[in-house]
Structure formats: C-alpha cells, structure tokens
Ligand SMILES: Cc1cc2nc3c(=O)[nH]c(=O)nc-3n(C[C@H](O)[C@H](O)[C@H](O)COP(=O)(O)O)c2cc1C
Ligand code: SF4
Ligand code: SF4
Ligand code: SF4
C-alpha cells in the first residue's frame with residue numbers, strides 16, 4: 315500500500331523540452347493503473363532552477379518532509395518510481411543528485427550545495443506550486459499583500475514601505491524602486507501606466523522567464539501593488555515571443571485573477587480598478603531598454619530616445635509610466651507583507667534583499683540561484699556551483715551580460731552587489747554570471763560580447779552604429795593576428811568615446827567587456843598583438859598545431875588519428891595541417907611517435 319505523497323514534476327521550459335510532459339503523462343497513467351489516485355497527488359510546477367539536471371521530479375511524503383529530489387529522470391524511470399518509491403517506499407539511488415567532489419548521493423534538495431546556500435524570495439514559489447493555479451498561489455500567501463494594501467494602506471504608505479526596503483531595480487540599472495514610484499505618483503498627467511519589463515535579452519539569463527513560467531501571479535500582484543501606489547489602473551507586460559510558455563502561463567494567470575476578482579473592478583471591495591495586458595515583443599535586445607520598450611508597446615519601431623524626460627514623467631503615450639523588471643516586481647508582495655524593514659535587513663546596506671543569478675559556464679552546477687546580496691563570488695562558484703570541473707583553474711567570471719565585465723582570480727572575494735561590481739569595472743546587470751576556466755581566451759570573450767551588441771545596435775546613433783563596428787573590427791584584427799602595434803591604445807580610446815557619446819544604455823555599456831578585459835588581462839591582448847600568439851590556444855590563426863617538416867618521418871599516424879581529417883598529404887609528399895579544418899584538439903601531437911607536432 316502506497317503512503318500518501320505529493321509528486322512534483324518540473325514543467326519549466328528546459329524540463330518541458332527534455333521530456334517533462336512525457337514523464338508527467340506516464341506518471342498519471344501508472345498511478346491510475348495502480349489505483350493510487352487518492353493517495354498520490356501530481357503537480358506540474360515551474361522551474362526548480364537546476365535545469366542542467368532536469369527533468370526533475372520531487373516526491374514529498376509525511377515521513378520525508380524534505381522531499382526526495384530525482385534528477386535527469388527519463389520516461390522509462392517512471393515505472394520504477396511508482397513501483398519502488400511510491401509503493402514500496404524505497405529510494406532510487408541512481409536518480410539522486412551526486413555532490414561534485416565527494417560523490418555523495420543527496421536525497422533532499424535542501425542538503426544539496428546548489429540549494430542550501432540560497433535564500434529564495436523572488437523565486438519563492440518556483441518549483442513548488444502549479445504556476446497558474448491561483449488557489450496554490452493563495453495558499454502560499456498570494457494576494458494577501460494586495461488585500462492588505464487596498465484595505466489598510468494608503469498609496470503613500472505602500473511607497474514608503476518599498477522605500478524602506480531599499481529595493482533596487484533588478485533589470486540592470488539598480489535604481490531605487492520606491493523612489494521611481496514616488497516620482498511617477500507625483501508626476502502630472504493621467505492616465506498613468508505601469509509596465510513589467512520581461513524582454514530579458516541578455517544571452518544566458520533566464521530568471522525572468524522562470525518567474526513568469528513558475529509563479530506568474532507574483533508578478534501580477536507586484537504590478538497591482540505598483541499600480542495602486544502610483545495611481546495607474548492599467549499595466550502591460552512586455553515579453554519576448556521566444557517565451558511562449560511564459561506567455562501562455564501569464565495569460566492563464568491573468569484570466570484566473572480576473573475571475574477571482576483580484577484583477578478587474580473594485581478589487582477587494584475598494585475603489586481600485588486594475589487590468590493587465592500582455593504585449594509580445596519580437597526579441598530585439600534593444601527593446602529591453604525602457605524608452606525603446608515604450609515605443610514598441612505603443613506599436614512603433616523599438617528605437618531608444620535620449621533621457622530626460624524619464625518615463626516616470628513622460629512614458630507610454632507621453633503619460634507618467636513606471637517600468638519595472640520581473641524580478642523587481644516579484645519581490646514587492648513579500649515586502650508589503652513582511653515590511654520594508656524585514657527586506658532591508660537581508661543583503662547589505664545599499665544592496666538589500668537577494669539577487670537571482672543565472673550561473674553558467676565552466677562550473678559543475680549551472681542554473682538559477684538566488685542568494686543574499688553581498689554573497690561573494692567565491693561562495694557562489696565553489697559552494698553553490700560546486701567549483702570548476704576537470705581540475706581546471708578558475709580564470710575569470712563575467713557578470714552583467716553584454717553590458718558587464720570580466721573579473722579575474724584576485725576578485726574572487728568581491729561582494730556581489732551593485733556598487734562593488736561597478737567599482738571594479740563590471741556590473742550586476744540582470745544577473746548573468748558566466749564562469750570561465752584556464753582554457754578561455756579573454757580577447758575572444760570580449761569579441762563575443764561585442765559581436766552581440768554590434769549586431770543588436772539599432773543604428774540610430776553614430777557611436778552605437780559605427781563605433782561598435784570599428785571596435786569589433788579591431789578585435790577581429792587582434793584575434794586574426796593582423797593588428798597594428800598601437801591598436802590597444804586606439805581600442806581603449808574608442809571605448810571611452812563611445813561610452814561618453816552613445817545615445818542609449820546599449821552603446822554606453824557595450825565597451826565594458828573590452829575595458830574590463832584590457833584592465834585585468836592586458837598581457838593576453840599584448841601576446842595576441844606583439845607575439846602573434848593566443849596563450850589559451852583558442853584563436854585559430856594564432857594557435858594552430860604545426861608539423862616540423864624536416865623532422866617528420868612521414869609515418870602517417872597523425873593523418874590516421876585526426877578526427878576531422880585536417881591533415882593532408884601522403885607518405886611521398888609529406889604531411890601538413892590545414893588550419894581551416896583543424897579543431898586544435900591536440901590528438902595528433904599526442905599520437906605522433908616522433909614528437910614532431912607542436913602547438914605554436
Ligand atoms: C540595451 C538594454 C537592454 C535592457 N534590457 C532589459 C531587460 O531585458 N529587462 C529589464 O528589466 N531591463 C532591461 N534594461 C533596463 C531597462 O531599461 C530598465 O532600466 C528596467 O526595466 C527598469 O526596471 P527596474 O527598475 O525594475 O530594474 C535594459 C537596458 C538596456 C540599456
Ligand atoms: S547606442 Fe545608439 S545605435 Fe546603439 S542601440 Fe542605442 S541608440 Fe541604437
Ligand atoms: S590538432 Fe586535432 S584536429 Fe588539428 S590536426 Fe591535430 S588531430 Fe587534427
Ligand atoms: S605522426 Fe609525426 S612523424 Fe608521422 S607523419 Fe605525422 S607528423 Fe610526421
């Protein structure tokens with residue numbers, strides 16, 4: 315006889331695409347077949363944050379309130395989960411998470427390094443509730459903050475609470491949310507609007523998508539609280555078309571919120587009316603910039619404009635408008651419920667609360683983590699991330715996406731907060747955090763980001779359109795071994811010029827990856843420019859393998875072993891490596907019996 319159990323199946327985008335729906339369906343069928351529908355409840359949740367280990371299934375039972383966390387579950391495992399775990403009460407060791415390093419199998423996710431150092435406020439419901447099921451949201455205090463605000467607080471008191479919390483915008487700029495709301499409330503003009511920025515264009519960032527997919531009501535509630543505070547009755551959520559699951563869950567959540575009366579007219583019997591509509595964007599990075607976003611919501615071309623006037627005074631259809639990021643808004647209900655003071659004591663002085671990071675790159679545990687502001691980079695990489703695989707050395711961490719910078723090893727103890735990151739030439743951005751090991755070429759990293767920003771620049775201003783193109787050309791000359799001797803000075807000077815003169819944040823921050831790598835990894839640039847050598851062996855033109863023709867015995871072993879057929883020639887003519895095809899794998903160097911192949 316099976317004990318009562320609640321089985322959570324992740325249905326965030328990543329688990330969804332790696333078999334989540336099949337696993338869920340299979341569970342439904344097997345549980346029905348074994349007549350266990352009374353004892354076992356099945357829930358499809360949003361993302362747990364540990365997508366790399368997905369699809370994820372978590373089973374809660376009375377004798378194990380911490381839950382059993384199963385990773386990389388496949389549809390074929392469902393039979394075993396039902397028969398062995400749910401019916402016989404046995405743990406399936408093979409599906410448990412293995413802690414990197416120690417190799418220990420861990421059953422409860424609270425005991426896994428990836429989770430145990432987290433503090434989840436914005437992600438509080440992700441992976442725990444069925445996303446659009448409003449009753450599950452309400453069961454976890456959902457819409458209580460809105461009820462409290464509408465029945466017990468004036469708009470000014472709501473703003474004061476947010477100001478006390480010292481919450482700063484999680485979309486990149488870090489502007490104090492309470493102050494932004496106060497400015498919009500004081501601004502003349504009617505109607506006023508509030509917009510949720512869910513454009514999320516930073517490569518690798520997916521915290522906003524996860525919140526919308528896993529807990530859409532928290533964003534709707536945050537918007538309603540913001541609307542009440544500033545005097546807006548209409549909200550828009552601007553979300554990219556590449557996020558269909560998020561759009562679908564948000565649509566359903568809005569519908570359910572209307573049916574239950576937490577959206578619509580006279581909410582909680584007050585005189586406050588509030589509606590939320592979705593606007594789907596085409597996915598241009600620049601449309602995340604608030605003035606471009608406003609144009610796009612209006613149905614115009616998504617070009618940025620100069621500021622001031624700021625949107626709080628002249629925003630959507632020239633009316634006072636607040637724009638807040640998804641993660642910012644997801645924090646708001648908790649601030650109103652628990653008080654601004656509670657929030658301000660989490661994190662550090664000028665960066666309060668928590669921050670969600672998208673941890674990626676050369677690290678054991680990748681995924682979404684939420685930690686108190688002020689957690690060090692070292693703690694994130696080694697405690698939550700499990701360190702660097704294959705005994706490689708840490709080389710750098712890139713924070714803040716295309717607008718951010720790269721931090722070297724001696725910055726591992728930096729406090730991850732807005733101001734500390736700015737001080738060392740990087741930034742928080744939306745929370746992208748990419749870890750890089752010793753095999754990374756920092757010039758190539760800078761080129762990757764420039765390639766992205768150059769491609770995404772809208773073309774409206776010359777520094778953004780032409781300046782970023784010239785930067786990219788210079789970086790290309792450097793990695794191709796064609797750079798002139800004074801190129802680094804020219805590169806640096808142009809970076810500063812673009813930062814000063816570009817019209818919008820995209821151009822103003824585009825040089826950051828170059829400036830930070832020039833600052834901390836200048837020797838690598840110099841090796842490329844002066845020695846025509848890529849120390850990490852990444853830049854093809856500067857790091858290929860070569861056969862010493864005079865010493866080669868023409869045995870042909872290298873040609874036989876090369877996995878991509880990059881070695882041409884024969885025993886009569888001799889052998890050479892085609893640099894266009896060579897992948898720099900090093901196999902030929904290892905295999906040559908005469909040791910005449912070297913990297914150079
Ligand atoms: C090029 C560029 C792209 C941006 N993309 C986003 C984005 O995808 N999401 C976001 O919330 N903010 C983005 N921002 C910041 C917004 O302009 C704006 O500051 C933010 O949405 C305000 O919300 P917050 O105060 O809650 O952070 C971007 C800014 C720039 C310059
Ligand atoms: S910096 Fe200029 S060209 Fe680039 S996105 Fe902004 S306005 Fe457009
Ligand atoms: S390094 Fe690898 S890819 Fe290049 S020639 Fe040698 S075996 Fe082939
Ligand atoms: S394995 Fe070494 S000796 Fe033999 S053909 Fe290749 S380079 Fe020459």
Ligand code: FES
Pocket residue numbers: 324325326327328329330360361362363364365366368369370
């Ligand atoms: S989508 Fe399942 S853990 Fe992220």
